[in-house]
Amino acid sequence: MLSHSDILQTVDMIDHQHLDIRTITMGMSLRDCAHQDIAECARRVYDKICRNAEHLVETGCAIEAEYGIPIVNKRISVTPVAIVAESSDSEDYSPVAVAMDRAAKNCGVNFIGGFSALVHKGFTTGDRRLINSIPSALAATEMVCSSVNVASTKTGINMDAVYEMGRIVKRTAELTADSGGLGCAKLVVFANAVEDNPFMAGAFHGVGEPECVINVGVSGPGVVYHTLQGVKGQPFDVVAESIKKTAFRITRMGQLVAQEASKRLGVPFGVVDLSLAPTPAMGDSVARVLEEMGLEVCGTHGTTAALALLNDAVKKGGLMASGHVGGLSGAFIPVSEDEGMIAAASGGTLTLDKLEAMTCVCSVGLDMIAVPGDTTAETIAAIIADESAIGVVNNKTTAVRIIPAPGKSVGDQVEFGGLLGSAPVMPVHPESAETFIRRGGRIPAPLQSLRI
Amino acid sequence: MRAIVTVIGVDQVGIIAKVCGLLASMNINILDINQTVMQELFTMTMLVDTSACTTTYEDVNAALTAKGQEMGMSIRMQREDIFKAMHQI
Numbered sequence: 001m002l003s004h005s006d007i008l009q010t011v012d013m014i015d016h017q018h019l020d021i022r023t024i025t026m027g028m029s030l031r032d033c034a035h036q037d038i039a040e041c042a043r044r045v046y047d048k049i050c051r052n053a054e055h056l057v058e059t060g061c062a063i064e065a066e067y068g069i070p071i072v073n074k075r076i077s078v079t080p081v082a083i084v085a086e087s088s089d090s091e092d093y094s095p096v097a098v099a100m101d102r103a104a105k106n107c108g109v110n111f112i113g114g115f116s117a118l119v120h121k122g123f124t125t126g127d128r129r130l131i132n133s134i135p136s137a138l139a140a141t142e143m144v145c146s147s148v149n150v151a152s153t154k155t156g157i158n159m160d161a162v163y164e165m166g167r168i169v170k171r172t173a174e175l176t177a178d179s180g181g182l183g184c185a186k187l188v189v190f191a192n193a194v195e196d197n198p199f200m201a202g203a204f205h206g207v208g209e210p211e212c213v214i215n216v217g218v219s220g221p222g223v224v225y226h227t228l229q230g231v232k233g234q235p236f237d238v239v240a241e242s243i244k245k246t247a248f249r250i251t252r253m254g255q256l257v258a259q260e261a262s263k264r265l266g267v268p269f270g271v272v273d274l275s276l277a278p279t280p281a282m283g284d285s286v287a288r289v290l291e292e293m294g295l296e297v298c299g300t301h302g303t304t305a306a307l308a309l310l311n312d313a314v315k316k317g318g319l320m321a322s323g324h325v326g327g328l329s330g331a332f333i334p335v336s337e338d339e340g341m342i343a344a345a346s347g348g349t350l351t352l353d354k355l356e357a358m359t360c361v362c363s364v365g366l367d368m369i370a371v372p373g374d375t376t377a378e379t380i381a382a383i384i385a386d387e388s389a390i391g392v393v394n395n396k397t398t399a400v401r402i403i404p405a406p407g408k409s410v411g412d413q414v415e416f417g418g419l420l421g422s423a424p425v426m427p428v429h430p431e432s433a434e435t436f437i438r439r440g441g442r443i444p445a446p447l448q449s450l451r452i
Numbered sequence: 453m454r455a456i457v458t459v460i461g462v463d464q465v466g467i468i469a470k471v472c473g474l475l476a477s478m479n480i481n482i483l484d485i486n487q488t489v490m491q492e493l494f495t496m497t498m499l500v501d502t503s504a505c506t507t508t509y510e511d512v513n514a515a516l517t518a519k520g521q522e523m524g525m526s527i528r529m530q531r532e533d534i535f536k537a538m539h540q541i
Contacts, residue, residue, distance in 0.1 A: 004486040006539040068530035249538045256537040
């Protein structure tokens with residue numbers, strides 16, 4: 001029989017350390033839903049999502065009950081809608097978003113991702129129409145998430161798209177002003193976007209993916225925090241080893257749930273995403289993990305090194321535990337969704353510039369950051385450009401999910417509620433980058449050899 | 453199918469009798485029991501076979517939770533696979 005103490009350790013992780021499966025995400029292709037008439041396209045999208053995901057939530061709940069492990073979110077990701085809707089002659093793709101929203105509600109999931117376009121080298125007609133539809137689509141729906149990939153290591157940075165996304169973020173904030181610019185919390189601008197990410201708001205079902213697939217995102221900042229409390233004062237070798245062991249256990253559980261969900265739904269298993277995803281709940285914070293390593297407040301000097309160690313150890317520990325690892329895999333640092341980050345940002349220690357440095361070593365990027373409502377589209381575009389450059393040069397995924405909170409200024413707090421949490425409005429540099437951003441064109445792909 | 457029942461809480465008279473009685477009433481067979489009391493905290497893990505069980509997992513867990521609340525303890529049943537996955541390579 002299993003050891004008594006191992007069993008009790010798992011139960012303790014679930015009861016007191018927020019161990020859970022963060023998401024089971026069903027990815028599905030909508031490429032066969034294209035139609036010249038956008039209304040017909042939307043109808044096909046609705047029917048296909050409802051058909052494929054009919055049993056997703058009940059299966060997730062059944063697994064949750066049998067294994068006694070909470071599965072916090074059940075979600076859906078779809079083919080980038082720019083590809084699906086491109087055959088239609090409509091200028092406005094928001095009817096497809098509305099159909100996705102209705103389908104998500106019908107299936108009982110809490111987010112659906114894929115109102116997306118991939119424009120890292122340039123725009124097609126459909127890409128342009130989709131991007132222009134984002135503000136109204138996000139204002140008209142509750143559960144739809146949108147993402148746009150504007151850069152990649154192989155192609156460089158599409159600066160026209162970067163500028164366009166600066167304007168789209170602003171417009172989305174304006175159209176959802178009555179909820180604090182909530183639309184922007186569901187809009188991600190990527191560099192090197194991945195095709196199998198199960199986490200929102202950046203999930204979409206890439207063109208190289210199969211017809212339908214199950215991807216699982218594990219979590220567990222609380223478990224890592226608890227582990228580190230057991231190695232106080234010990235050298236970093238011990239810290240890294242402890243995190244690896246914990247990540248291994250968490251991922252094994254994720255792998256088991258992923259395989260079980262895949263078997264019951266009759267849908268192939270895709271990947272386990274090894275991310276440490278925080279929530280606003282006490283004891284479920286990545287910032288507190290970094291502080292437990294010996295930092296007084298997250299954001300002070302040493303934070304980037306601490307995050308680099310954490311991110312790497314999570315990946316190393318998790319890799320051996322899963323047959324297929326993918327998605328974003330690492331540590332997320334969303335400000336509004338992490339109790340410790342909120343505290344560090346509110347206190348002024350965690351700044352936008354430090355967060356940018358942290359994104360060089362974490363798994364994604366500037367995430368869930370509220371900035372003053374009067375921040376210009378050009379400044380937002382410049383932030384996106386900086387973040388894209390980090391991703392493109394370092395061969396990693398980076399992203400920007402930024403909320404220019406309408407009517408708010410530095411020191412105010414924006415409440416999004418639920419998993420999206422609340423964000424302190426952080427200052428941006430007042431000096432303009434407008435002339436830089438207005439140049440447009442493309443920043444060429446970086447050299448891949450002769451690296452120093 | 454094999455599962456693990458865990459019972460955690462303040463030690464008291466009759467814990468094993470009550471839990472075993474409840475499991476027997478649902479035709480769940482006990483294969484192994486491990487139990488300790490440390491500083492008045494009672495912990496028990498039981499390996500059980502649910503293949504002849506007369507009710508669903510949800511109903512078993514509802515009954516165990518209700519019994520736990522009555523005794524001021526936490527009682528639950530989880531499939532054995534999850535513990536094996538996490539603690540055995």
